[in-house]
Amino acid sequence: MNVTFDALPPTARVWIYQASRALTDAELVAVGPHLARFAAGWTSHGAALRAAAEFRHQQFLVVGLDEAVAGASGCSIDASVRFVGELEKALGLSLLDKSRLAFARPGGLLLLERRDLKPAVAAGTLGPATPYFDNTVATKAELAARWPAPAGRTWLARYFAPVAEGLAPGPALA
Structure with missing residues (x-):
């Protein structure tokens, strides 16, 4: 129903x-x-x-x-x-392709291929506070509370760890 x-x-x-x-x-x-x-x-x-x-x-x-x-x-x-x-x-579009990540940006959504995530973080296009649509949320409560959520509070946090800790990204952290 x-x-x-x-x-x-x-x-x-x-x-x-x-x-x-x-x-x-x-x-x-x-x-x-x-x-x-x-x-x-x-x-x-x-x-x-x-x-x-x-x-x-x-x-x-x-x-x-x-x-x-x-x-x-x-x-x-x-x-x-x-x-x-x-x-x-x-x-005439794709709904089942999981290869892109979606971020809320002024003026609309930014869709990034997973391989473009590190360069976007390095360029400052994305930061830990950038709203990220984690499409793996499983319940309505999670949808309401964490969709979108700051990227640094999702599974993407590891990409921002050097920034969050005040460290410059180095070879061991990249």
Whole structure:
């Protein structure tokens, strides 16, 4: 059954799919009914799932599931990934590619390939306070509290350790 994210409990499980580009306002309006239809029809072993699906920041598809009502099964998770694949085709973008990291910057999001992270930190483009969208958060509570979070407080902290400790990056730290 389709519900709003506000109706999901803090313990609700979430999956975040990062789009390869921002969706336009027209695309967001057009995709809304498809998200609602997916959430309303999502089932696990024949049981309706209490779910929500929405885009945030015009770039992230967030799917939430109240597992206290019914948990996701392998088949239902497969169905959600198939739905995401259909969205990719319909919108002409990627949602399943995990190779880019997203940071909030003035004027919009900055998407970086993982290999470009160290050079961006060295150039001062990113710092420990730069908001980072850690798409591995697992619950609605984590989504609310840590998405985005300062990059230096996530798994990316090791890239800022020399800066945070007042040390110049050296060969042993790079």
